[in-house]
Amino acid sequence: MTLPRYRDPAAPVPDRVRDLLGRMTLAEKVGQLNQRLYGWDAYERAGDGHRLTDAFRAEVAAFDGMGALYGLQRADAWSGVGFADGLDATDGARTAAAVQRYVTENTRLGIPVLLVEEMPHGHQALDGTVLPVNLAVGATWDPDLYADAVAGAAAELRARGAHIALVSALDLVRDPRWGRSEECFAEDPYLAARMTEALVEGARRAGVAVVLKHFAGQGATIGGRNSAATELGPRELHEVHLAAARAGVAAGAAGVMAAYNEFDGLPCVANRYLLTDLLRTEWGFEGVVMADGTAVDRLVRLTGDPVSAGALALDAGCDLSLWDDSFTRLGEAVERGLVSGAALDAAVARVLTLKFRLGLFEQPLPPAAPQGGGLPDPVELGERIARASVTLLSHEGGVLPLSRSVRRIAVLGPNADSLAQQIGDYTAPQRPGGGITVLAGVRAAVAPGTEVVHGRGCDLAGDDVSDVPAAVALAAGSDVAVLVLGGSSARSPDTVFDANGAAVTGSGPPSGMTCGEGVDLADLALPPAQRALLAAVSATGTPVVVVLVQGRPHALHEVDAPASAVLSAWYPGPLGGRAVAEVLFGDAEPRGRLPVSVPRSAAQLPVYYNGKDHRYRGYVDQSAGPLHAFGHGLSYTSVEYGAPRLSRSRVDVRAPRLLCRVTVRNTGSRRAEETVQLYVRRLSGGTAWPRVRELRGFVRLSIAPGAEADALFEVGADTLASVGRDLGPVVEPGVVELETGPASDRTRGARLEITDSESNVT
Incomplete structure (x- = not known):
């Protein structure tokens, strides 16, 4: 019996489709x-x-x-x-x-x-x-x-x-x-x-x-x-x-x-x-x-x-x-x-x-052996992502990394010991006993004899401060307080859902959710009780390290002033608590760099770094710029960036190729894990009003204390292209600056002329 054409695995896919469609x-x-x-x-x-x-x-x-x-x-x-x-x-x-x-x-x-x-x-x-x-x-x-x-x-x-x-x-x-x-x-x-x-x-x-x-x-x-x-x-x-x-x-x-x-x-x-x-x-x-x-x-x-x-x-x-x-x-x-x-x-x-x-007609059933043999363990890779994502936003007084000689650490806050609140939306139920919270991570990381005390301090949302005094008492008797704040996308059986699975919002957060599909905020500040907890713990005089477990950048003007250090861990996953602890104690460097700008308040939105460059001077009552810019992230060492060096100062639109090199020196005592960023900023020319600057490359460097390394960028048409009049990518004549630096607001530039030799346009 002859098989239908669509059943023949040797036949070209278009032929199989036509045959089956005709039947x-x-x-x-x-x-x-x-x-x-x-x-x-x-x-x-x-x-x-x-x-x-x-x-x-x-x-x-x-x-x-x-x-x-x-x-x-x-x-x-x-x-x-x-x-x-x-x-x-x-x-x-x-x-x-x-x-x-x-x-x-x-x-x-x-x-x-x-x-x-x-x-x-x-x-x-x-x-x-x-x-x-x-x-x-x-x-x-x-x-x-x-x-x-x-x-x-x-x-x-x-x-x-x-x-x-x-x-x-x-x-x-x-x-x-x-x-x-x-x-x-x-x-x-x-x-x-x-x-x-x-x-x-x-x-x-x-x-x-x-x-x-x-x-x-x-x-x-x-x-x-x-x-x-x-x-x-x-x-x-x-x-x-x-x-x-x-x-x-x-x-x-x-x-x-x-x-x-x-x-x-x-x-x-x-x-x-x-x-x-x-x-x-x-x-x-x-x-x-x-x-x-x-x-x-x-x-x-x-x-x-x-x-x-x-x-x-x-x-x-x-x-x-x-x-x-x-x-x-x-x-x-x-x-x-x-x-x-x-x-x-x-x-x-x-x-x-x-x-x-996808081969479904030949193998419709699940594979007898797992696909992707030899692939790394996703659990271990997830923890590596969590560790690499922890971003040090601010640091005053050298509190971090934490010393293992401290006698007593208070780990406080509504996100300190909640696995559900550190794994994000669209997550299946987790088996009891799995995962590592920030509290568990700190307890596992301290030296023998160090006491770790814990208090929730307040609920995730709302303004109930009845538990704040107990947390303050714990902080007052400690050498350092790690205050774990932020948000939660944890769904619960009490959450009301729309027909498409989005959480239904009403007069307040649905069942404690402050983030996730359907959970939008008008105010990006941390909830009142969390702010009150921070203020009260800070008033004790105990050094405070804030860890933000969050699914969005919160407005942090209330946080930076009273805290010795602020880190963002986003939603780091089930093993994120260990990753956070490793960064806190310096077993891992804070490698993370902001993928978003952190606003001072919702009133100044938008604050994304790559807006149109209209030279706006700012608001009367506050800065128009973010508290922390896109690409920002501190480390436990110090680095110096040289100026970018271009292999050519002029290129033609038809062959816009050159090299951009920048030297980064580690001037501190610890290894530097740097993400060197390349931006393009148009100074003149183009068919549309330019943006302030646009990310067009990044290179990661690991630099030993006292050493230096070069980040090398190959600049070509993809790097220099903009959206032309026909809305397609095109390299346009004009003058641009190629900027390099550790963040979008800390760059140094080198001018590049892009010419059109046939029309003699710069």
């Missing part, structure tokens, strides 16, 4: 574009194992197949899945295999299912490795380390039978009031682009395809309000918000997720300019576009009915829905002439192409 009914095609069922509704506990549900079987029967299944392994407060009824690694692989067997054996064409999982910072599944959040990743300025960690986490996901990882990567922190700031790598497009490339490359090593979230401009939401409108113009979109997406597509991302926000009056999922004209026609992207959860159904407000809503999204370029009902009615849309059969076939072809390229 499909309209209903089967529509089924391939739907991802309606929540994965945790596809199984139920049966005795000591799990079985597939009637709801799953009915969903398969409705379209004689299933395009994709989201979150089969997901566990968290929103899904309601925990250790009592969820899937561990072994049960997860078995259930994924059962899903594939059922679909391939009980449908006419036997098309396997794409199993899609959340991997925001590790696989969001029971016993999945939890990595530090993206903002912590950005603080490492270390794409290679991140790529290794992603490869390890993706290998876990693949071993459970999943094929696609959904990962936030494209959003930028342009307003830190936004609750999803922790999901961003940075406020800067260049740093985010490098981390996005690392993400795609790391996942590919484990055989996992990546869908990048969210396309495009969601971080520019007005007022930091989740899923709200943006006021982006085309140039701002291209100059700032598309760099990471462009880099991810070029690196081989399998898909992008259309964002909730609108651009130019249309939600991204219905925006043909974004999803077709730009993404496919201009960039040549051949992967899939996935809707964000229930985003297509939201279009009913525009179209008046779900059939038209589905047609609008499909025609714009959306291929795969997420939990929507509107896409299930695409067959009606074709029959009513609201969308063409050719548009439907193009979307189905993209989904099928992905399935063929």
